Amino acid sequence: MDPEFTKILIRVVTIGGAISVIGAVALFFAFRSFRGREFRASVLVAALLAFVFVCCIVLLRLSIVR
Numbered sequence: 001m002d003p004e005f006t007k008i009l010i011r012v013v014t015i016g017g018a019i020s021v022i023g024a025v026a027l028f029f030a031f032r033s034f035r036g037r038e039f040r041a042s043v044l045v046a047a048l049l050a051f052v053f054v055c056c057i058v059l060l061r062l063s064i065v066r
Contacts, residue, residue, distance in 0.1 A: 012059055019055045023048060 030044035 008063055012063055015055070015059055015062070019052060023052055026051070
């Protein structure tokens with residue numbers, strides 16, 4: 001296996017795992033806040049989606065081999 005591919009794969013798995021953990025925690029708090037403050041919960045979910053989108057763009061940028 002190409003060493004460059006292994007390096008990129010480890011980077012993507014590490015960053016992707018961190019994104020998953022942060023996303024799960026954010027969703028936990030967002031769904032927990034739906035009990036009375038729907039606007040706050042909607043903002044949390046929107047922020048989470050924006051965070052995941054930005055992270056996907058960063059991962060795409062890191063995975064492109066020059």
